[in-house]
Amino acid sequence: MVQSAINGKLKAIVGEAYVSDAAEEIFIYSRDQGVQDPHNPDVVVLPGSTEEVKGIIQLAAAEKIPVVPMGGGLVLSGLTVPLKGGIVLDMKRMNHVIEVNEHSHYAVVEAGTSQGMLDAHLKKHHPGLKHSLPDAPPAATIAGNIAIHGSGHLSQSEGGFHSEMVTGLEVVLGTGEVVKLGSCSTVPGWFSRAPLPDLVGLFLGWNGTTGVITKIGLKLFPRPKFHDVLVYMTEDIDLAPVVLNRVIATSMAEDINYALAPKPDYLRGFQMIVINFTANTEDELNFKRKNIRAVMKDLYATKESGFMPVPPNMKAGFLEAPQKALSKFADVRKGGGFEYVGAIMPIEQIPAACRAGMEITSRHSITYSLGARIIGRGHAVMFFFAYPFNRVDLDEVERVKKALEDTNESVLKLGGIPWKTEVQGQRLILDQMDPATRSLIQRIRGVLDPAGIMNPGNWEVA
Amino acid sequence: MPELQFDPDLCAACTSIDCIMKCQYLSLDLARAREERMRIIQGEMSSVLEDCVTCYACEEYCPHGNHPFYHIVEQQERLGVHPVPIPIEKSQVVMMAPRGRMQEMDLKSPLINMCFFSIMKSTIRGALFEGATTIEGSDIFCNLMFLHFARNSTIKERLPLMIDNIMRFALKPSGVQDVICYHDECYGTYTSWARAFGIEVPFRPVHLFDYLYHRLAALKDRIRPLGVKVAYQRPCSNRLCPETDHYVDDIFTLIGADRPKRTYDYGNALCCGGVAEAAQRFELVDDIRAKNVADMKAAGVQYCVFNCPFCFWTLAEPVAKAGIFPIMMSDLCHLSLGE
Numbered sequence: 001m002v003q004s005a006i007n008g009k010l011k012a013i014v015g016e017a018y019v020s021d022a023a024e025e026i027f028i029y030s031r032d033q034g035v036q037d038p039h040n041p042d043v044v045v046l047p048g049s050t051e052e053v054k055g056i057i058q059l060a061a062a063e064k065i066p067v068v069p070m071g072g073g074l075v076l077s078g079l080t081v082p083l084k085g086g087i088v089l090d091m092k093r094m095n096h097v098i099e100v101n102e103h104s105h106y107a108v109v110e111a112g113t114s115q116g117m118l119d120a121h122l123k124k125h126h127p128g129l130k131h132s133l134p135d136a137p138p139a140a141t142i143a144g145n146i147a148i149h150g151s152g153h154l155s156q157s158e159g160g161f162h163s164e165m166v167t168g169l170e171v172v173l174g175t176g177e178v179v180k181l182g183s184c185s186t187v188p189g190w191f192s193r194a195p196l197p198d199l200v201g202l203f204l205g206w207n208g209t210t211g212v213i214t215k216i217g218l219k220l221f222p223r224p225k226f227h228d229v230l231v232y233m234t235e236d237i238d239l240a241p242v243v244l245n246r247v248i249a250t251s252m253a254e255d256i257n258y259a260l261a262p263k264p265d266y267l268r269g270f271q272m273i274v275i276n277f278t279a280n281t282e283d284e285l286n287f288k289r290k291n292i293r294a295v296m297k298d299l300y301a302t303k304e305s306g307f308m309p310v311p312p313n314m315k316a317g318f319l320e321a322p323q324k325a326l327s328k329f330a331d332v333r334k335g336g337g338f339e340y341v342g343a344i345m346p347i348e349q350i351p352a353a354c355r356a357g358m359e360i361t362s363r364h365s366i367t368y369s370l371g372a373r374i375i376g377r378g379h380a381v382m383f384f385f386a387y388p389f390n391r392v393d394l395d396e397v398e399r400v401k402k403a404l405e406d407t408n409e410s411v412l413k414l415g416g417i418p419w420k421t422e423v424q425g426q427r428l429i430l431d432q433m434d435p436a437t438r439s440l441i442q443r444i445r446g447v448l449d450p451a452g453i454m455n456p457g458n459w460e461v462a
Numbered sequence: 463m464p465e466l467q468f469d470p471d472l473c474a475a476c477t478s479i480d481c482i483m484k485c486q487y488l489s490l491d492l493a494r495a496r497e498e499r500m501r502i503i504q505g506e507m508s509s510v511l512e513d514c515v516t517c518y519a520c521e522e523y524c525p526h527g528n529h530p531f532y533h534i535v536e537q538q539e540r541l542g543v544h545p546v547p548i549p550i551e552k553s554q555v556v557m558m559a560p561r562g563r564m565q566e567m568d569l570k571s572p573l574i575n576m577c578f579f580s581i582m583k584s585t586i587r588g589a590l591f592e593g594a595t596t597i598e599g600s601d602i603f604c605n606l607m608f609l610h611f612a613r614n615s616t617i618k619e620r621l622p623l624m625i626d627n628i629m630r631f632a633l634k635p636s637g638v639q640d641v642i643c644y645h646d647e648c649y650g651t652y653t654s655w656a657r658a659f660g661i662e663v664p665f666r667p668v669h670l671f672d673y674l675y676h677r678l679a680a681l682k683d684r685i686r687p688l689g690v691k692v693a694y695q696r697p698c699s700n701r702l703c704p705e706t707d708h709y710v711d712d713i714f715t716l717i718g719a720d721r722p723k724r725t726y727d728y729g730n731a732l733c734c735g736g737v738a739e740a741a742q743r744f745e746l747v748d749d750i751r752a753k754n755v756a757d758m759k760a761a762g763v764q765y766c767v768f769n770c771p772f773c774f775w776t777l778a779e780p781v782a783k784a785g786i787f788p789i790m791m792s793d794l795c796h797l798s799l800g801e
Binding site: 304 | 549554581739742744775783
């Protein structure tokens with residue numbers, strides 16, 4: 001079928017206003033803010049319902065047209081760049097908060113609901129509850145973030161990656177079938193994935209290659225009234241895991257982040273461990289503060305490290321969720337370029353990761369910000385090697401690209417796994433993966449997406 | 463490098479040892495104080511060097527004007543005592559370093575030196591500061607805070623440059639001679655520390671409270687007496703210029719504020735706790751803040767007034783939680799003028 005005919009059918013499904021192949025739209029949807037090469041989609045479609053998504057996928061499957069689901073488009077590593085053209089399925093119209101269950105602490109949202117929308121909804125209508133916010137701009141979507149195993153300000157204390165906070169999904173498979181997963185498949189409530197066979201994982205971490213998420217059940221958590229932050233400072237890279245583990249062991253911290261950056265000058269060479277904690281009463285807050293300080297006493301007594309006094313203007317920034325520091329850093333080189341290797345890795349590898357990041361950036365003459373968020377009370381960290389660049393400076397873009405490749409390799413050597421990585425990084429992972437696992441992944445894709453239309457190019461062996 | 467004018471013989475001959483005996487944070491009897499004093503004079507390690515909270519108060523307590531605190535800081539630095547964790551100290555040294563960005567300025571009197579606190583410039587307004595111009599930032603920063611870090615060397619290195627910057631870029635091009643010090647840390651630097659180290663100050667430093675008092679006197683007809691009780695959080699740096707403390711009472715008289723009798727005021731004032739917090743002495747911080755705020759409450763005050771922005775940042779929250787309104791002195795004066 002010719003493109004104009006396909007576009008006509010798409011317009012019949014979603015309405016004329018929500019289909020576009022205008023040059024400016026094609027340009028915007030061909031790229032993200034990272035260094036991956038752009039690829040033009042043939043058409044951009046904005047569905048308004050699960051039924052419309054189903055219709056689009058059925059059409060695409062019949063015509064063998066690639067489909068790339070897209071949330072906020074903020075992933076930075078090109079996962080929503082249509083590598084083989086076709087349809088970019090922009091989910092932003094599906095942005096309704098369908099349900100909030102105050103008793104069972106979960107929300108059901110449509111896949112285009114942004115982090116900011118849910119946060120605002122909860123603050124307005126359910127002020128006692130919150131969800132875990134990633135340090136992404138508020139336009140990042142809930143679905144996009146859970147689909148890439150994102151993490152956020154409650155990942156330390158409340159169960160780990162955001163994908164682990166999913167209580168149920170509604171998805172449209174590559175065949176066009178609509179499937180419900182979790183308790184919502186059997187009873188009305190979206191409260192749990194257990195005790196059923198857990199199929200939710202078939203759509204988390206797959207970069208949209210198995211289907212389109214249309215609805216999500218997401219865990220919510222109490223929003224305590226009191227909030228404070230402590231910042232621990234050291235020059236000793238090898239001390240970081242010690243400090244982090246001691247704080248984790250107190251079970252007092254809601255969020256724990258580690259940072260090392262050459263800017264501003266007064267922080268060059270110093271590592272900061274930012275410890276956020278919350279409480280329902282002031283007494284509880286003081287109790288937590290004392291406990292966290294107490295476990296560090298023998299360390300700060302040496303005067304080689306210690307808690308940094310945090311003036312109110314700086315404290316306000318540390319108390320924010322999402323944290324804006326990395327977003328601000330993203331523009332440090334100006335010119336609108338920023339990408340990072342996120343790496344899911346063991347906590348004890350933080351020092352080695354820092355050293356690798358500094359060596360790589362020095363070798364490629366680029367600047368950096370390194371850091372980590374503790375996941376699930378320390379079973380892993382999301383370590384980031386963030387490299388800003390000036391998009392106009394093509395030489396710098398190339399150097400960043402090479403640095404990202406080197407960083408991916410380095411992460412795997414260190415025993416970590418690159419997170420939401422671009423296609424080249426996915427291939428590195430697949431090369432190192434157990435062959436039986438790799439084979440199973442390909443077979444599962446074949447079952448869920450027999451026409452091979454779902455975000456092709458991703459999770460494929462070259 | 464400038465040398466401290468400290469007389470060891472005078473110190474050794476002192477019988478009262480007020481520097482130690484009056485200290486609110488050390489608990490030594492006279493015999494032990496004599497021993498520790500001698501250790502310090504002889505350049506040996508002393509528990510005083512390690513336990514000092516760097517509140518500056520012994521500069522005021524010394525009946526001989528012999529600069530015991532500056533001497534303690536000298537000895538701390540020589541012996542490698544770090545009151546504050548080393549990474550924090552190093553980071554502060556870089557953060558507050560001069561940037562070399564000064565350019566000739568055309569300024570007018572009254573010229574207010576905001577120290578490093580450009581964030582407080584919003585207080586420079588209204589009739590009190592009519593026509594005022596300001597200088598601020600790391601190129602004119604007194605650096606006296608490094609007393610808290612046992613780093614007289616940093617002050618010695620930077621202060622001459624700061625004075626030169628103020629003269630060359632601010633005062634000479636403008637024909638201004640008086641520098642009104644918003645923070646009495648600067649005033650203390652120029653009138654006490656610089657003299658103690660033999661550094662010449664070629665301009666006239668004016669304490670903010672001196673300026674406020676005279677400005678309020680000139681605006682007397684506009685003052686609407688506040689009729690409130692106010693606690694004064696006397697900062698460590700005022701220990702370097704105790705002769706200015708009377709301005710608090712003078713200003714209060716003019717604006718109709720009462721400074722009720724408190725345990726922790728005047729010579730017995732307690733530190734805000736900010737420096738002790740940086741020194742990781744958290745139990746001490748909790749103790750002195752609790753005592754200080756309880757003392758304010760017992761005195762029945764409605765306001766707690768500050769000169770030092772750092773004290774304000776440190777103590778404003780606990781004070782406010784106790785139902786007392788924290789306020790900078792300049793803002794309290796604005797209130798009295800209905801501004």
